[in-house]
Amino acid sequence: MAVSVREALALPVLAAGDPVVLSGERGLDARIRWVHVSEVRDVGAVLVGDELVLSTGIGMAASPAAAEDFVRQLVEVGAAGLVVELSAAYPSVPDGALGRARAAGFPLVVLNRPVRFVEVTEQVHRAIVAEQFEEVRFAGEVHRTFSDLGLARASMTRLVEAAADLTGSSVVLEDLARRVLATAARAEPVDRLLTDWERRSRLTPSLRETGTGGPEGWLTTPVGIQGGAWGRLVVTTPREDARARLVAERAAQALELGRMIERDETSIQLRVHAGFLLDLLDGRLGSEAVAAARLRALGVPESTDHVGAVARLRSSDGSVDRLVTALGDVTGLVGVLDADHVGLLVPGAVDLDEVARALAGVEPDAVLAAGHVATGVLPAAASLRSARVVADVAATLPAYDGCVRQADIRLPGLLMSLREDARLQEFAEAELGRLLEHEARHGGGLVDLLRHYLAVGGNKTELARVAHRNRTSLYPALKRLEELVGHPLDDPTSRLSLGVALLAYDQSHELRGR
Template sequence: MGADFLLTVREALKRSPFAGARLMAGAGGLDRQIRWVHILEISTLENLIYGGEMILATGVGFNLDTAHSVRYMEKLIQQNAACLCIEIGPYFHAVPEELRELADRCGFPLILLPHSIRFVDITQDLHSLIINRHHRTLRELESISREFHRLTLTANGTLNVLKLLHKSTSTQLIYRPLNGTPVCYPPLTADKQDQLLASTDACFKEQEAAPSAGADTVPKPYFAAGSQIVLQSIGVLNQNWAYLALICHREPVEFDYLLLDSAALSIAQELLRTRYMEERKLFSENLWVDELLNNRLTDEKQVKAMLGPSLNRYAELYIRVCLIEIGNLHDESLQLQETDAETIRYHLSLLLRSIFEKHGFRLFLTMKNNRLAAIAVDKKNSGKAKARLQSALDALGSLRADDKLRDLKLAVGVGKAYSSLSQVYMSHREAVQALALHSCFRKPALFYEDLGVFQLLALNDTETLRQFVRSYLGAVLDYDQAKGSDLLTTLRIFLDHDGSKQVAAQKLFIVRQSLYYRLEKLKELLGEDFMVPETRLAISVALRAHQMLPPDRSDHIPNRIKNPSG
């Protein structure tokens, strides 16, 4: 249908302003498309045309020089002009044989116009025709796009979209979900389908590997299997879920690209709508996930049956629990209604599932208030699972590009990996502890095994921790509170850098003499031997514990032991 709106050289020559015009050479290019008409007399034309122009010239720039004329036409051909129309008159009397040969060899129409034909008549006639056809194209495109959207609301919506796209473009189509069965329309034999799928998959990998050219760039066609292939990614939530391939034996036109983009957008909307429905269904069906996380479901065979056959083939599983907390879901600044908050939770879970699937993990999710609990099972059952999981969590940075999730503040805690489903509750407990320490580490995602001594400090005995902190740091805390100083930070940085005075001074942005004064004061408060290994270790642990306790509580406990080393 799009080809009906094109203006070709052949059609233009049949119009009344071209009465008396003669085609001198280049008959093989009569089906070239004319996008615009342009009068061009100079040879420095590289930046003056875009391609597809009918060039009108009087020959004044040829200087009656055959070599110059040939170079002029060669440049037009290189810039993909549609044709060259030269007026027979005072500046150009006859066509050199070299021009004829070049035009015939390149299939570039060379047309002679009698002096009686006015350029203004040609431009007015063809420009009016081109603009009117473009307007009709836009109306047709709008009508088909509306029909695409309507079809996605029917049964077999994607297939119906493919049927309409085929009817509108007369091309072979392939819908290729990244996880699912490909659909070819019109249907093909098994051998032909396999051949085309191999070609389109190779083109898609090449397109994925290429740097992004921007959203407004028309995708370039690929040449494979004797056809031209145009690929359109179907992206949802900043993830590629599928691609749509248009295979044709002719040159794709702008109408094809626009329809392909519209069809892909309609299919993306149907995919998102379907995934939302599936996500809600999964949450209602996966009530057992909460039971497993809290160690109320201990029958391993029963749980494996719930995981599905795809994971039962592994003798040993790699399982971690990830807790994702939305810290500001109920903040007044977001001005969210309860229905909005629920939509955000489902939207986030849908995005998480998509990201984790891409990195080789199957997710089983449960949701409570502002927290998502995810059991991540490694589908690849291979090495580097933690690195892939870290990559999946890092990909949550793509939330910044999502309008619904852009302003959310997320904290992630990850439990240790286990191979038995009966140990999932342990990973969940560890994820809770890691999440509780999120503010101490200031990292987007915190793995339990990376907590170090914080694993001990996370034990639920706050009173003992308070006393421990006070025992080793009470004198410094009291001094800082009384003097308005920050010796505690000096102590922490000094110990964190193995007692290096040079590095500590650099980190504190002070001269070394100032650091010496502070260290002398610390010796006075903590004792001369505060750098003895045992005392230093205890002070380092107390510093970590102090990070976990609210300052208004840990800093005001009665000072029972001022100097533990004394």
């Protein structure tokens, strides 16, 4: 805090003058920008505000009206206060001038003994300059602290702790939903600091710039590029407002810069990882030695065996960015393969079941599939391709505890891997072509009836229940269905062929709908 009127009066040189405060007691804590000695009547013309004016009363002595006008000018220009040295020539301040000062809450002080004004100005100015030097020193310390932390890529928690150390106050970083991201408690336990935090935080308005508000008098500053704040830094008990503001704003800048650097680095890393995985799938890595060297250069631990894995969301309305974020700590490469798939290449020792469970804990809609363990880097391309097929199939099946593999999806996985094979398409058309054409022309729900019939293993009683049909209407429908498929429905081999064809049809239909 800068030198105040109260602190100036306490200096030995002014205290020796036996000062008496006649008005403006509440204004004694106003900061002093400078000390000015003036005896001219037109005093307002030589001031700019926040000066402590020293006078022997010469500029006020002409008349009571002149004294009142002298005070009026000081009030209007925003002076910090007036100190009048009383003497035989000027024994008291006129009532009019005193009334003007009291009405404005303006500090007016009289000295009952003479003092050397030059010593007053010298001491007060020395104190002001020392305070200004201290503020410059403190600003330099704040700058160095956060610059060093920025270069060291310090965490959010470390930046918040630095802000707390510099302000001597507890500091909390919260997001826009008032969830605490990082905290540093000072002079109070963390649990007390965060008690009922969301409610208390919502009572303190969010400001577009640094400011103090709310019932607890918190100092807050937004964190984020202007117009795009993502959080708020809270100094709960700022001791010195100017310093707390400086620290809070510098800490907010450091937090945003760190977030931008982290985001940029992550983006570059993801592009590099994705490029390697796509080169692997397309056979552009060259020799095994070159591929292994590139993989090591990307920071992946050296390993004899590697596994390709693919993550995707069950629904098509999500973003793969969510998956990338959730998989950020996996040992190995993580990169976006396309709009639906995130690829992984990990050493064989990585527990992908554990990775899958952790992923599901963050993204319940996610599926993680793995291919076979491959010896070497280049053979892992086949593992990655297999994982993509398995992931697509697993996304249509009930949730699985852990990482899904080919052995877990069985026939659906086989058909999915053969979905581009013309022979499978011809088979499905041969089995279901007439039925699908009939459905396209007339409707009637016979395809769904076949799906239900196969699901219950040909049990007509159970079929009537799940299909919500009565037995009387069921038999003609089944007869028509049998005519269209051209095979007896009660034959196990026929049901098996129809089931495979229908599964292949459903998979292709689902893929087209994505």
